Each structure stands twice: as C-alpha cells, then as structure tokens.
C-alpha cells in the first residue's frame with residue numbers, strides 16, 4: 001500500500017501528478033464553473049497516474065474535497081495540507097489518500113522524521129517537499145518517500161512566480177538522499193518546461209495552476225510526452241504500469 005503512489009508515478013507514460021485546487025495563491029478561482037467530477041474525469045482521460053487534492057484552506061480546500069475526489073476515482077491521491085500531527089495522517093488515510101504532503105521547510109527535524117515514520121506505519125507514502133539540500137539529506141527512509149522540490153516559497157503562501165531552476169539545482173541532492181522518485185512541484189508553467197524537467201531526471205511533476213487554467217489537460221500531458229528528448233527510464237521490475245486511466249466509479 002505504501003508504494004502505490006510511487007509505483008503509479010514510476011510506471012506512468014505521462015508522469016504528471018495533476019492537482020485539484022479551488023483557488024490559486026492570490027485567491028483567484030481555478031475551477032471556472034467545473035466541479036470535481038469534471039476535473040477528475042479530464043485528468044483521467046489525460047492519462048495522469050496520480051492526483052493531488054489541496055485541502056488547505058489558503059487555497060479554498062477542505063476535507064470534503066478529498067473525500068469527494070476519492071469517491072470519483074481509483075487513482076492514488078496525494079493530500080496537500082499543513083500536516084504537523086500524527087492524527088492528520090490517520091485522517092488522510094480514512095479520507096482516501098495514498099500519500100500525504102510533509103513540508104520540510106516548515107517542520108523541525110524531529111517532527112519531519114516522526115511524520116515520515118507515521119505515514120509509513122499507516123501505509124501512506126510520505127511526499128516530502130524540500131527547498132534546500134539539508135532538508136533533503138534529513139529525510140529518513142528516503143527510498144520509500146517521494147522527495148519533491150517546491151519551486152515556490154510556501155512561507156509567502158506561494159505568491160511568488162516560482163523558479164524551476166531550483167529543481168534542477170537540487171536534483172542531485174534528492175538522488176543523493178536516496179529517493180527513487182524525485183518530483184518537481186509548483187510553478188511548472190507549460191508542458192515544454194515540464195518535458196525538460198523530466199529529461200533532466202525527475203521522475204514526475206506536480207502541476208496545479210497551469211493545468212487548471214489551460215483547460216486541456218490531455219493536450220498538456222500529450223505535449224509533455226511528445227517533447228521529451230530522453231526516453232523515460234524503464235520502471236523497476238514489479239512496478240505496476242499505468243497504461244490506461246482507471247475508470248470512474250469510486251473505490252472498490
């Protein structure tokens with residue numbers, strides 16, 4: 001169970017974690033009249049292997065949004081919120097998450113370490129976001145974690161434009177830490193930049209605003225796949241390959 005999220009991403013032809021987020025960091029609506037069912041359906045048809053659901057209230061999220069999304073899809077779900085306590089992790093599992101965001105930038109080291117351990121004990125994948133090399137080096141059990149570079153500044157509520165150059169700078173530190181699933185998260189503006197990040201060695205991208213604004217997730221993900229110059233690495237033996245979107249209709 002703990003590896004469902006990582007296996008889905010590593011086995012995907014279009015390794016984009018597509019995000020469901022009601023509002024951007026400036027409070028602007030991103031749903032544009034669509035409901036979660038419309039967005040989930042478009043992401044599934046685009047071939048996204050995993051979804052991210054922002055439950056944090058800064059971005060207009062709620063637990064209800066995660067629960068509703070879990071009813072709509074069998075794709076592994078990442079819960080994005082400010083997690084500081086173990087009970088939030090068990091709650092995430094109850095609501096249908098497969099992975100939970102742990103924001104290294106905002107957590108003292110002991111808390112980071114115990115939250116990663118709690119995720120693994122609960123059968124969830126820790127999705128640890130970092131902004132500096134020492135944070136990556138401090139991730140315990142890194143081989144069982146996604147380690148993602150946040151290209152924006154969470155301390156200013158991600159109101160900055162972001163810099164995907166940070167991902168490129170930190171990629172060696174992520175690999176050195178031992179993750180097999182390095183991800184570039186936030187501020188990926190278009191599929192061309194996305195393809196370059198994957199070519200550089202990222203196993204996945206986390207994209208919210210650009211996909212929701214673009215309105216054509218299938219075209220976006222197709223372009224990522226077409227623009228890649230470096231063939232995707234073969235998934236490790238035993239990894240389940242996500243070659244078709246999971247059908248709508250809820251969890252078994």
Ligand SMILES: O=C(O)c1ccccc1NCC(=O)[C@H](O)[C@H](O)COP(=O)(O)O
Nearest residue numbers: 056080081082103185186187207208209
């Ligand atoms: O990063 C956090 O700590 C965080 C906590 C709670 C809710 C959201 C949080 N971050 C925001 C995001 O994760 C972005 O929505 C996501 O990376 C996508 O970014 P973008 O493509 O720029 O919309």
